[in-house]
Amino acid sequence: MINKDFDQFKGSSDYVASEDLRNAVNVSIALKRPLLVRGEPGTGKTLLAHSIARGIGKSLIIWNIKSTTKAQEGLYVYDTVQRLNDSRFGDRDISDIKQYIKLGKLGEAFVSPEQVVLLIDEIDKADLEFPNDLLNELDEMSFYIPETGEVITAKHRPIVIITSNAEKELPDAFLRRCIFHYIEFPGPELMAEIVKVHFPDIQQNLLREALKTFYMLRNVDDFRKKPSTAEMIDWINALMAGGISHENISKEIPFAGALLKKETDYNYFMNSLLNKKLSTYGIKWRD
Amino acid sequence: MSITEWMTLMEALSQGYIANLDDFYYLARAILVKSEAYYDQYDVAFQEYFKGVESPAEITEQILDWLKDPVNRMVLSEEEKALFDSMDFDELLKELEKRLREQTGQHDGGGYWIGRGGTSPFGHSGYHPAGIRIGGESGGRHAVQIAQERRFKNYRSDLTLDVRQVKLALRGLRQLSRIGTEDELDLEKTIDTTAKNAGDIELVWRRSRKNAVKLLLLMDVGGSMNPHIQVCSRLFSAAHSASHFKEFRYFYFHNCIYDYLYTDIERSEAISTSYLLHVFEPDHKVVLVGDARMATYELLNRYGAIYYYEQNETPGIVWLKQIAEHFTHCVWLNPEETYFWNHPTVLMIGKLFPMFELTLEGLNQAIKKLMVKK
Numbered sequence: 020m021i022n023k024d025f026d027q028f029k030g031s032s033d034y035v036a037s038e039d040l041r042n043a044v045n046v047s048i049a050l051k052r053p054l055l056v057r058g059e060p061g062t063g064k065t066l067l068a069h070s071i072a073r074g075i076g077k078s079l080i081i082w083n084i085k086s087t088t089k090a091q092e093g094l095y096v097y098d099t100v101q102r103l104n105d106s107r108f109g110d111r112d113i114s115d116i117k118q119y120i121k122l123g124k125l126g127e128a129f130v131s132p133e134q135v136v137l138l139i140d141e142i143d144k145a146d147l148e149f150p151n152d153l154l155n156e157l158d159e160m161s162f163y164i165p166e167t168g169e170v171i172t173a174k175h176r177p178i179v180i181i182t183s184n185a186e187k188e189l190p191d192a193f194l195r196r197c198i199f200h201y202i203e204f205p206g207p208e209l210m211a212e213i214v215k216v217h218f219p220d221i222q223q224n225l226l227r228e229a230l231k232t233f234y235m236l237r238n239v240d241d242f243r244k245k246p247s248t249a250e251m252i253d254w255i256n257a258l259m260a261g262g263i264s265h266e267n268i269s270k271e272i273p274f275a276g277a278l279l280k281k282e283t284d285y286n287y288f289m290n291s292l293l294n295k296k297l298s299t300y301g302i303k304w305r306d
Numbered sequence: 307m308s309i310t311e312w313m314t315l316m317e318a319l320s321q322g323y324i325a326n327l328d329d330f331y332y333l334a335r336a337i338l339v340k341s342e343a344y345y346d347q348y349d350v351a352f353q354e355y356f357k358g359v360e361s362p363a364e365i366t367e368q369i370l371d372w373l374k375d376p377v378n379r380m381v382l383s384e385e386e387k388a389l390f391d392s393m394d395f396d397e398l399l400k401e402l403e404k405r406l407r408e409q410t411g412q413h414d415g416g417g418y419w420i421g422r423g424g425t426s427p428f429g430h431s432g433y434h435p436a437g438i439r440i441g442g443e444s445g446g447r448h449a450v451q452i453a454q455e456r457r458f459k460n461y462r463s464d465l466t467l468d469v470r471q472v473k474l475a476l477r478g479l480r481q482l483s484r485i486g487t488e489d490e491l492d493l494e495k496t497i498d499t500t501a502k503n504a505g506d507i508e509l510v511w512r513r514s515r516k517n518a519v520k521l522l523l524l525m526d527v528g529g530s531m532n533p534h535i536q537v538c539s540r541l542f543s544a545a546h547s548a549s550h551f552k553e554f555r556y557f558y559f560h561n562c563i564y565d566y567l568y569t570d571i572e573r574s575e576a577i578s579t580s581y582l583l584h585v586f587e588p589d590h591k592v593v594l595v596g597d598a599r600m601a602t603y604e605l606l607n608r609y610g611a612i613y614y615y616e617q618n619e620t621p622g623i624v625w626l627k628q629i630a631e632h633f634t635h636c637v638w639l640n641p642e643e644t645y646f647w648n649h650p651t652v653l654m655i656g657k658l659f660p661m662f663e664l665t666l667e668g669l670n671q672a673i674k675k676l677m678v679k680k
Contacts, residue, residue, distance in 0.1 A: 042332040049323055050314060050337075057342065185474075194340040195310045201342035 034070035043200035053179035058202030061247030064182040068138035082124035090152030093125035134175035150193035228268040246278040472544035490514040520553040526596030534641035562622035
């Protein structure tokens with residue numbers, strides 16, 4: 020990029036971002052559009068926001084979306100029950116509605132005195148209409164609270180990162196306003212870098228053997244759920260904690276449960292491993 | 307793609323966020339393409355359009371090796387600036403290629419050759435008003451090459467699917483209606499009755515909404531279906547683990563549906579097809595999976611079944627017709643590509659049931675078909 024007149028994201032010490040991911044992040048920061056990130060589970064979509072916040076030195080506000088989350092909750096909640104309660108037992112001045120208005124995560128990001136990074140995590144978990152309900156607020160960076168007649172306007176436009184697991188189609192009107200990036204599954208070289216970030220003092224041959232075994236397992240098409248980056252990190256952690264020597268990794272595949280999370284996958288794999296072992300003794304067990 | 311996205315791209319370009327084709331590749335993709343399913347199409351289009359631009363980009367690759375560390379900048383005199391300002395980009399490119407042919411080694415400084423520093427219009431860290439920047443930070447492969455690799459081919463939605471994708475598609479199969487016990491707070495009615503009660507709170511409950519869809523899956527197994535076993539098993543396991551159906555039943559058949567349907571793949575336990583038609587209500591959504599490809603007599607003749615013990619009294623086509631007439635919503639999913647459908651039995655069965663390819667796109671279309679009101 021030639022024009023560098025904005026906060027550039029260059030990756031942070033504990034997160035390895037590929038060139039195209041960095042590019043997408045910078046485009047979204049420069050153009051002030053939300054960045055929509057998609058990718059296989061366990062490829063570090065959520066961690067990206069943490070890394071951006073650390074990388075450019077801003078604080079991070081996380082809005083976790085659940086299936087019951089409404090767009091309104093991100094803006095503000097009017098605690099009517101508290102007010103009703105106070106009206107009956109009367110220990111507060113209920114004519115002051117302001118004290119019953121609680122800002123949501125989006126509202127918090129707007130009123131923050133400094134620019135922040137706002138992570139809207141797993142937006143596809145919510146109702147289909149959810150993204151559409153946020154369109155105006157994300158465009159204008161302001162919203163109106165009818166109960167108090169206040170308008171909340173963003174002091175500094177937050178950097179918005181949105182993650183999705185593609186469980187639902189997102190509405191077109193919403194997609195139009197976003198910068199999109201798909202996090203690919205990392206290749207062996209990038210994976211080696213990622214592992215090194217987590218375990219700086221890992222032995223070279225242990226890493227090499229582990230990578231070899233990991234990509235061998237990922238290439239097995241019969242698995243219902245393929246192991247991903249997060250599982251790789253867990254597995255290496257287990258290998259190092261267990262003091263496994265690198266020679267045994269590809270032969271025995273210890274702690275396979277850390278990589279294969281589905282029972283059918285695990286059984287399938289153990290069976291084929293057993294067959295391989297038996298065949299070295301000249302015994303045929305079963306298919 | 308819409309005007310909004312196009313304007314965003316124009317905005318990005320006008321603000322000068324790109325320095326070369328690589329940047330442009332990623333920038334345009336991030337702004338214009340909103341699903342990894344279209345990354346491949348984007349790659350193809352990109353490749354098609356920028357094919358001709360390849361040669362200068364490859365020159366870049368060579369020169370990268372020569373340009374490792376930066377050398378001090380030089381400032382041009384006014385006359386030189388004026389001279390170089392007159393060159394346009396195409397001229398520069400031609401000149402670059404010419405000089406590359408003439409030049410054989412690494413070169414730093416000076417006013418003509420390609421290298422670091424200096425006032426030649428080519429190279430990096432140098433100073434030239436109309437120059438082309440070669441190499442520098444953006445390293446590695448250039449955009450057209452990346453596009454050529456077509457790494458995103460597997461994400462295309464018109465290719466076959468995995469369990470998760472099928473599950474997502476099956477979520478489209480829902481008809482919500484209020485059934486069961488009253489376990490959901492009806493907020494509006496509660497407010498109404500509370501207001502009528504002059505502020506004394508009274509809670510009103512109602513039944514929650516549940517999916518009323520009943521799914522019946524009939525799958526062809528064995529024989530010509532063997533090559534498709536994996537994609538079928540994915541469909542099955544997705545349907546089986548989807549919890550949102552009111553009822554999910556499945557049966558197997560071989561080649562074509564005759565007098566009996568089987569409850570297991572080995573076809574050892576059976577129910578008669580007439581029993582199925584008798585017991586299952588017409589509002590079941592029926593999905594048939596099979597290649598619909600067989601010898602015509604297997605479909606049309608009495609005793610046409612390929613296995614002698616089936617001894618069907620009624621030709622397969624009659625059974626199929628009865629199924630199509632009994633159930634209000636049926637679809638046929640064919641794991642073979644549409645290209646192969648020009649076969650007599652496939653065409654005949656295609657007339658009885660709306661037939662779709664067993665791909666993500668076909669599945670979505672089939673599900674839409676199952677949900678239309680009749």
